[in-house]
Amino acid sequence: MLHVENLTASIGETPILKGLDLDVGAGQVHAIMGPNGSGKSTFAHTLAGRDGYEIGGTVTLDGADLLEMEPEARAAAGVFMGFQYPVEIPGVNNMYFLRTALNSVRRTRGDDEIGARDFLAVAQEAMDLVEMKQDFLYRSVNAGFSGGEKKRNEILQMAVMQPRLAVLDETDSGLDIDALRVVAAGVNALRGPDRSMIVITHYQRLLDYIKPDFVHVLVDGKIVESGDHTLALHLEDHGYAGFVNHKFDDAPLSGVTA
């Protein structure tokens, strides 16, 4: 479904992604872990289409070239990104924002727009998923939200948008354990045979709640190791130090069941 081949990204003269390869099949959940500065967030933004990077390589979703598309076209193609730092939009209510977003992609896809009344039902279902109260819909987008509310709002948006590919960038950062549980439950409920997910995280903790099919270790702009969820447990015990050294000698890792 998602095919990434020799992906490079740089800002100005500084290379960040240095030849990243990844294949994500339909219905799979892939975790990408790595130390700070390894390029995890850049990878997410590269998929979503943020301006400002020099990009090389290939990224296709269901065979379509994502790199050629504007961010909104990627959204219509089914890419959803859960932001590490969700953006505040004062004065725009959450419900209006969500409905505009959903109708924008529906319009692009040639589907009928959803009216306010029908949308309320869609939103209600999504809100139940992330245990949000009604008044949440009528507050300005992320403005004055707590860290936990912002992340729950991202999952709420994902539930409404029903994406083909969800890229969740450090959704666990800044969450207490209760909020983490709610967010993870929301993500798990949205898993399905037609939906793929890339879960980006620094800590193994999230993967206790969202069990990935594959775990990849991203170091210095490349995936240096891939495995099943036990790879995450290894990282929990040993940190990233072994991988950071690893790139200098190419020796096989011990203790990893690939």
Next chain:
Amino acid sequence: MSETIRGIEELTEASYEYGFSTDLDTDVAPPGLTEDTVRLISAKKDEPDWLLEWRLKAFAAWQEMEEPDWAKLKIAPIDYQSISYWAAPKQKPVLESMDEVDPEIREMFDKLGIPLHEQKMLSNVAVDAIVDSVSVVTTFKETLADAGVIFSSFSEAVQEHPELVREHLGSVVPVRDNFFAALNSAVFSDGSFVYIPKGVRCPMELSTYFRINSMNTGQFERTLIVADEDSHVSYLEGCTAPQRDENQLHAAVVELVAKDRAEIKYSTVQNWYPGDENGVGGIYNFVTKRARAHTDAKISWTQVETGSAITWKYPSVILQGDRSIGEFYSVALTSKHQQADTGSKMIHIGADTSSSIISKGISAAQGQNTYRGLVKMMRSAEDARNYTQCDSLLLSKESGAHTVPYIEVKNPTAQVEHEASTSTVGEDQLYYCRQRGMNEEDAMAMIVNGFCREVFDELPMEFAVEAQRLLSMSLEGSVG
């Protein structure tokens, strides 16, 4: 009104010797402004002597005045002698019903989306439509008449309620107030008059649409609203103008009088032609709007300004009576080469008076936006309060935002607060919206509308929707 129009027709037919032309089905006075022009306008409108005298006094004052140059506006010199001061659309003399309105005029209003036909009208909005200088249709008069409300063209009010007009005309904006007000007082063509009797809550929103129709005709509207004791009225003024190459001068005067415990809410959506992307053409909009609030009265100005090449406008409230309240909510958008110098004046005279000013300025492309406001606490303004908030949003590197607050406090118990902010639409906000599927223009419009939310919330519902649409339209092509 029909009599007035018949009178105009007769005068027009007789005036060819003065050089009136009737081609394009419009009667246009030759360019130029002298005392004779003033007399001519007054005669065409069959005005009483006191009003002619009043006009002549204003004209004499105007001749001794100079254009103000303190605003942050670059304006090409205006040749007042090249402007025609009278244009009236040709009309059937008697209008028994809406069906008799000139089809071309009806078509023009349809294009503007103005719901003239009763069946199309918003259920509780009365429209007094103005084409160039003469009111052509007034609707819903009977419902209003039942409530004792007078809502008519200014000319008609002069004929039918001369005592009310005479008592209040110039009582808030004297003829010598400023250059443009003096000009307007001398040559005003028509406008609207509203009187709400004691204790009456006006049963519907009152609405007027203006439109400039002819080339090179100045527009000098005069509006007077008098809310008698314990009454309430909400009034909406909306303007649209077609594309023109020549700059057109618009100098209106609006006077509001709110007597004891009365409330007037005055909302404006202004979309005059702003000129093209090279700064050619567009309306010059010099407006004097002022209200007098008596004891326990309340005045609320709300304006959404997206049009005009030049906007010079400071809706003001004289808080004369104790405990009177003044409010000003404003969205001013300048794009292309538009320049706006706008704000509010709150003059506190009475004790325990309070005022608030919420101003949102948006500058796109090469647009320049200046907030200029005065808060004045007179010696008598015991415990008076003002809160002012000016927020500016910049959408391009070439655009500009400027804030010029004047504060004069002569009473030590008065409190004045001023807050100002300037921000840009963040790339991260645009990216966030685009990641959710919105295109760049829709995203920009949404963010800007959010910025204006506090002001839009003050508009009557249906007009808030229109204002948002207008803002989005004005932003088209200004992204990036």
